[in-house]
Structure formats: structure tokens, C-alpha cells
Amino acid sequence: MNKNELSCPMKNSAQPELLLDYVARRLDAARAAALEDHAASCECCQQFMADQALLWQELDLFEPAAISPKFDQSVYARLAADDRSPWWVRTWRKLFAAGEPGAWRPAMALSAACAVVLTAGLIQLPGSMPWRHTAIHGSAAVEQAVAPVADARDVELAEKALEDLEMLQVVSGGKL
């Protein structure tokens, strides 16, 4: 084989993507020409390129749909609603900024988030606020005081946090 000749991408596992890149027009002129030279005498590559080119054309049929003219408006409405949410909800979300660079490590986030919920729960507890009048002895009393706060909203947040945790664990510390 000539020194400059391309080895067959179908047999060379080091460059299997060359044929995909050729059909996707991602190769520079020199590499495309080298591949064409090779394919001229390689039935295997010729066949792959022809089949992939046909598929490429068929996939072009799948055009995107029209976007709602109110899309931006909906985004801004959600941003505004987000800005109006209570401080502890915003803090919670910051701790679990899923996938966003800068998110805290899962373990730290989990313990900090527990603190946020506990604090928010104690602050937002309705009615008598028993812990202000009676001393709380032991964990049972704490559970009793915090229990009313574990409403649907908290359950939803906790589920969201767990889902975000899943992602953070893979991301390793929240950095790309």
C-alpha cells in the first residue's frame, strides 16, 4: 500500500467515522479526496457510502415544526415567576442546579438542602409554632414540628432533587 494511501475505514477501527463524516460533509477537501480515491477501488466502502447517503436524504424529510410565536413570552413569564419564588425555594434550586457548571458536589448539596428544608419548614410552620413556646426534646419532637411542612410541594421538590442528584453524580462535582 502506498504510504499516503488511506487504509480502509471499514476495516480500520481507528477511523471508523471517516465514512460518516464524508457523507455528512464534515471532511476537509484533502481527506474527502483521499477517501474517494480509496472507495474507487473498495466495494465495501462504496456500498456503505451509497447506503449512508441515501439514508441522509431520507432523514432530511424530518423537518422541524413551526415554533409558537408565544414561546419567548412563556419563557419570560417563567423567569419572572422564578424570581418571585420564596428564598428557600431559590436556595434549594441553586444547590441542585442540575448539570449546570458550578453546581455543588452531591453530598454537600444534600446536607445543605436538608438544612434549607428544615429551616424553611420551621419558619413557615402555621398556627401555634410550638417550638417557640415549648422546648423540643429529642428527634421525635423535631419530626412532629416539621411534619406539617412535608406537603405536596416538598415532595415535588424532593423528587426533583433526587432526579438532579442522579445527574450530578455522573457529572462528578457538577463540572464538565
Added chain:
Amino acid sequence: MPEPPKHFLTDGVQTDMAVAVALEPDAQLMFRVRAGDTACFAQLLERHRNPVIHFLYRMVQNQAVAEELAQEVFLRVYRSRESYEPTAKFTTWLYRIATHLALNYLRDHRRERADRSMDIETDDGPARQLTDRLPNIEQDLVRQARLNEVRLAIERLPDKQRAAVLMHKYQELEYSMIAQALKCSESAVKSLLFRAYETLRVRLAHMA
């Protein structure tokens, strides 16, 4: 680049702004959003709205759901403005969020999808646009049937393969960006793509 209003520039942000000058335009915009310049968020939305929605639409194959998920993507971008660090290309980060949300949606709605794929929807934009473009009704029907086959073939791909194909074919992302969005290696992405394209070639071979 116009100067941001002085009252937005705390010491920390000033330093970040200096760093941002050397960064890609999107990262610069994010730093300005962080400094309180909401007009820059509008620019980010303008630049990335269409590709993100188009990607999500092809992922979930439902325009209303795609737009809901895209809203969530931009909401998460906005929420993370204070902790944003340009450790990767902004676009990569954006697609990682979008992919994460789309994969979660697909996972949570697997049963509905199975029912729906028996009768793939044809009431979205492209179908109507095709009718406008093609005068011949027979030609239109044939094209519509082929489009449905393509959509179904894509929908039946395993979720990760589907995401890889969509990012490669339609969003034209580099392998490294797809790898980061899918949280796997580049060689794993290439392998996903080979398997996905092979499956699609087989499924759509009768259309050739």
C-alpha cells in the same frame, strides 16, 4: 462590546467580565446576564431557541412538549447565571441540559409513547407546509408516508442512540460535544452512531 452599567459591576463580576472578554460570545453573554444585563439573556434565547426546540421536537416528536422542555432548559440557564463557569462550550452545556430533560421525559412517558407510535402524529407544522409546497396531492401523500416512516424509525431507536443521531445529523455537533451531552466517551458516541445509522438504514431500506 458596549460597557455594562457601572452599578452592576461588583469587584467579583468585574474580574469575571475581564475573563469573559477572552471567551466565546455565549460565555460573554452569560457573564453579562450574571451582571444583571437581562438584554443579554434575550440574545442567548434568540441565538439558541430554534436549535434547542428543533432538537427537542425530534427527540419527543411533539411540538408542545418540546416547547415546554425548551422553556425548562432556558429557565435552568437563567437560574444558574450566578454559578455559571465556562468550563465547557456554552452550546455543549445547553445540549446537556436539553438531553437530560428529554431523556427523563422519554423515560417517564415510555408507555404513552408505545401507544402513540402506533399512530404517529401528523398534525405538526411540516405536514401542513408540505401541502403548501407540493401541488400534486399524490406526491404529497407519498412524501408524508415516507416522513412518517422516518419519524417512526427514529422514534424506535433506543433513547441515547436517538439523541446521538439527532445531535450529529441535525444539530451538526462535534463528537466531543455529543459525548459531553450524553456523558460518555467519544468512542462510545461513534459506536452509538454506527449502531443507530445501521438500524435506520435497515429500517428504511425499503424506501430507497
